[in-house]
Amino acid sequence: MAPESGPRRSERSRQAILAATRELIAEVGYGKLSIEGIAARAGVGKQTIYRWWPSKGAVVFDSLLALSQDSAGDIELPDTGDIRTDLRSVLRATVAEFADDEFQAPIRALHTEIMNDPQLATAYRERMDTPVREAKLRRLRSAQRAGQVAEDADLDLLLDMLYAPLTQRWLLRSGGIDAAFADALVDATLRAFAPA
Amino acid sequence: MAPESGPRRSERSRQAILAATRELIAEVGYGKLSIEGIAARAGVGKQTIYRWWPSKGAVVFDSLLALSQDSAGDIELPDTGDIRTDLRSVLRATVAEFADDEFQAPIRALHTEIMNDPQLATAYRERMDTPVREAKLRRLRSAQRAGQVAEDADLDLLLDMLYAPLTQRWLLRSGGIDAAFADALVDATLRAFAPA
Amino acid sequence: MAPESGPRRSERSRQAILAATRELIAEVGYGKLSIEGIAARAGVGKQTIYRWWPSKGAVVFDSLLALSQDSAGDIELPDTGDIRTDLRSVLRATVAEFADDEFQAPIRALHTEIMNDPQLATAYRERMDTPVREAKLRRLRSAQRAGQVAEDADLDLLLDMLYAPLTQRWLLRSGGIDAAFADALVDATLRAFAPA
Amino acid sequence: MAPESGPRRSERSRQAILAATRELIAEVGYGKLSIEGIAARAGVGKQTIYRWWPSKGAVVFDSLLALSQDSAGDIELPDTGDIRTDLRSVLRATVAEFADDEFQAPIRALHTEIMNDPQLATAYRERMDTPVREAKLRRLRSAQRAGQVAEDADLDLLLDMLYAPLTQRWLLRSGGIDAAFADALVDATLRAFAPA
DNA sequence: CAGTAAACGAGACGGTACGTCGTGTCTTATT
DNA sequence: AATAAGACACGACGTACCGTCTCGTTTACTG
Incomplete structure (x- = not known):
């Protein structure tokens, strides 16, 4: 108009x-x-x-957002029917990404900005993190329906326990990260939120 | 001589x-x-x-190191005999620290430096993190002996799952942190590493 | 265009x-x-x-150039018809200038720069010295026409013998300079370049 | 004692x-x-x-003083009996020195210091300049006795008119200096102070 | 299909901080 | 006591960027 x-x-x-x-x-x-x-x-x-x-920071953010949106559209986690298998493969993929220097530098840059700019943190959460997180939640809810995760599990907490140790070790270089670590993480997390 | x-x-x-x-x-x-x-x-x-x-970054690091070493000496976690009680109180204390702006600023500064300077990350780990981590490990081993934690538990993984979600939410402001969150974190972690 | x-x-x-x-x-x-x-x-x-x-040095140069150009435009030496009288008055004026601390400091500064920077020396010659020197040469040529200076006199040499002793004594503080010295300088120089 | x-x-x-x-x-x-x-x-x-x-400046001064005193002892100008010949050869030698870069740099340095430090100027005059100047004066007085220079000539003025144009052209790079210039300088000066 | 207003490239501007060099003073250990 | 060594507080160097501010010059819409 x-x-x-x-x-x-x-x-x-x-x-x-x-x-x-x-x-x-x-x-x-x-x-x-x-x-x-x-x-x-x-x-x-x-x-x-x-x-x-x-x-x-906003420029850096947008420059990476542009990248991630190419591969966006409709993110969906694999669903083989076995949540353990699926989470393992997803976490292993993340581990691989973190090992790739091409990915490292920009994401690390982004995190530096986010840490010191609350506004940017919000933008990051809304536009980059949430879509992926939603997909993860969908997969977890499907696992709940399949009886592989406790019905009353706090899925946000579950996701944090699953991913934070990985992200932290990478971000602060406080420990090695490999496929075995990813697997152990998945197993421990599923134990924590196993059905009664 | x-x-x-x-x-x-x-x-x-x-x-x-x-x-x-x-x-x-x-x-x-x-x-x-x-x-x-x-x-x-x-x-x-x-x-x-x-x-x-x-x-x-090195100056910032040393300036905080000096602080933390005043209160150092021999760090020891509380030991009431019940690991759940003890971890909850320790995590709640951490939550309180993160809420205090006096603490926030310098630690956030330190983390920014660490993230982008591997050498500093090593120094941090060796001189600031390790002593505290050792104390935590001692308490966990005592819990293992008391049969409150699985004998074959990977205690490093346990600690990461216990602390990383907290640190991450604070660092990236990706979620609220309060006493309830601390408690839930302790409970989930202990479930993951409960004795068979 | x-x-x-x-x-x-x-x-x-x-x-x-x-x-x-x-x-x-x-x-x-x-x-x-x-x-x-x-x-x-x-x-x-x-x-x-x-x-x-x-x-x-270039800034110093320009700052003094700006000054000297205010009083520039068309410099002309006095012409009473008697070259001795005119040169004496001009040299006495120079002597007075050198005695004035207001003038001393900046010109001394300028000379320090010129001595150690050939490029600046060229700029000085072209933009500050030449205009004045031309006026002096005009007056001397007029004296030649009046038969007060030898027709074949090397006027550049004449000017150097007239001014250099004065400038040098001032610059290196190698001797007193006063009106009597100026007069003696004029007389000796005119003797050296008197018509046959 | x-x-x-x-x-x-x-x-x-x-x-x-x-x-x-x-x-x-x-x-x-x-x-x-x-x-x-x-x-x-x-x-x-x-x-x-x-x-x-x-x-x-004092260090620079001493470092050059040490040099010049090696060649000191008893300075004496040549005396062929003809003052014109002797002055020409002396001035030509000075011209040659000024053309030599080995000599240029330190003497230029010394002059820079002298120009801006009256105390140093005095020291220079007393310890480096005077001995040479005395020798020049001795030769000129001998020329006076030989009837080649006016009896009442101001020998200090004579020396300044003889040397200052040369030094000045070199110091300020305000003109070329060569043997011909030296000769012309000698001739003009002797004309100015010729016996009546 | 001009007319015009904005966004544009370029880059000068007043500033702040950088990391380095040299000053002249000082402290320590050696001779 | 003078020395070689060199840390110290200080001041200036010349450079890199900051974020703001003109400059003309596109560019794309209006009238």
């Missing part, structure tokens, strides 16, 4: 900025990432970045 | 730097903490900081 | 920098003149100085 | 400092000469320099 003569934002510039950000995180690391550097690499004026993003 | 004419470091300056660092983290926040600011506050030349610490 | 979108330099900052430089040379002396000090006094970022001047 | 138990100054260190100073002026230039550098090169504590010299 409204003519919508709002900000004529350049999609070209937007993409260039997000791409440049991703490249620079990979090349020089998050610590040496600068707005100035992003603008130069993207062939864009600094103002164009400041106009559309409130902080460096 | 040995003349020991090593580096004639000024203890006075060292203490002033560590104190200034702690004060500034509390006052202006970690993000606005600068070497320049620390030096000025401590009444010290910048070079004196650069001479003895390799990075800002 | 030409769009001329050259360097959008701030004239305001330029003037503030040159003024601050002049003030500081007078106040704290050349030895304690610092870029940092100039920037602070001028209310300007250091980078703005580094962006437009290659060295401290 | 006195037991002379005064400061036991290390001649070894003194020589090492003066030598290091000379070497560094030649290697890195006067502008980048530092007390720190001299001490390091000489294998000497900084304090040893500060103890015995009041300023960097």
Whole structure:
């Protein structure tokens, strides 16, 4: 209805900025990432970045969001009928991701920002974490229906106990993570929330 | 016998730097903490900081290490004979700490540094984490002997499942943390590692 | 026609920098003149100085150039018809200038820079020295036409013999300079280049 | 007579400092000469320099004084009986010295110091300039006796008119200096102070 | 199909902090 | 006592980015 003569934002510039950000995180690391550097690499004026993003963290966030949304759409966990098997394979996949340096750097960067910016933390939760978490919850509820997980289990707690040890060891480098660790994690968690 | 004419470091300056660092983290926040600011506050030349610490993170680390070592000596967890009771009280204390802004800021700062500096992560593990972790392990082993925890339990995994969800929710602000959460965490963990 | 979108330099900052430089040379002396000090006094970022001047000496040079160009335009020596009278009055004026501390400090500073920076020496010659020297040469040629100076006299040499002893005594403080010295210098020089 | 138990100054260190100073002026230039550098090169504590010299300029001065005193002893100008011939050869020698980069750098350094330090200027005059100037005056007085220079000539003025143009052109790079210039300078000066 | 207003690239600006160098003073251990 | 060594407080260096601010120059919609 409204003519919508709002900000004529350049999609070209937007993409260039997000791409440049991703490249620079990979090349020089998050610590040496600068707005100035992003603008130069993207062939864009600094103002164009400041106009559309409130902080460096927000740019980093969007640049990774763009990535993750390519593979988004409809996330669904595998469902072989056996929750243990499925969780093991999912956790093993996560372990593999964390071992891949290509993945490490940007996600670590993102976490640094999130830790120190509550607003960003909310955005992260809503736009990146929740979709995946919903899928996990769906699979767990299916397991409950199949009698593989206690009916009254607190699934949020279950997910945290399942994933937090993994994420923490990776984030703080406080311990090795491998397939065996993933398996042990799954087993212990399922024991904790086994049906009565 | 040995003349020991090593580096004639000024203890006075060292203490002033560590104190200034702690004060500034509390006052202006970690993000606005600068070497320049620390030096000025401590009444010290910048070079004196650069001479003895390799990075800002290392100064932050040492400044908190000094704190934690005051209260160190011989850490011991309570032992009422009931592991559930003891873990609940310990976790509830941690929850309280995380709610206290005085504690929050510096520890969050430290974690930011650790995440992006593997060397610092090692130092953290060895000098700050391990002593506490050892005490926790001692209490758990006592629980094993009392038949309250499975004999073959992987205690490292147990500790991670017990603490990581808490730390993670706090660090990433990904969920509320309160006494009830602490209790639920203890209960689930003990279920996972209950004796056969 | 030409769009001329050259360097959008701030004239305001330029003037503030040159003024601050002049003030500081007078106040704290050349030895304690610092870029940092100039920037602070001028209310300007250091980078703005580094962006437009290659060295401290160049700033000093420009700051004095600005001064001398106020009084420039068309310099002309007095011409009473008697070269001896005119040169005496001009040299006596120079002697007076050298005695004035207001003039001393900046010019001494300038000479220090010139001595150690050939590029600056060239700039000095072209933009500050030459105009004055040309005026002197004009007066001398007029004296030649009047038969008061030898027709084949090397006027450059004449000027050097006239001025160098004065400048040198002042610069190196190697001897007193007063009106009598100026007069003796004029007389000896005119003797050396008298018509046959 | 006195037991002379005064400061036991290390001649070894003194020589090492003066030598290091000379070497560094030649290697890195006067502008980048530092007390720190001299001490390091000489294998000497900084304090040893500060103890015995009041300023960097004084060290530079002494380091060159040591050089010039090697060739000192009893300076005497040539005396062929013809003052024009003798002055020409002396001035040509000076021209040659100024063209030699080995000589240039340290003398230029010395002059920079002298210009900005009146005390040093005095020391220079008394200990380095006067001996040479006396020799020049002796030769000129001999020329007066030989009727080649006016009896009432102001020999100090004569020397300044003879040397200042040369020194000035070299110091400020304000003009070329060569043998022809030296000769013209001698001729003009002798004309100015020719016997009546 | 111009006219115009915004978003754009470029980059200068006032600042803050960086990490380094040199100053002149000092402290310690050696000679 | 003077020395070599070097830590210290301090001040300045020259650089990197910050976030804001003009500059012309597209660009895409209105009128």
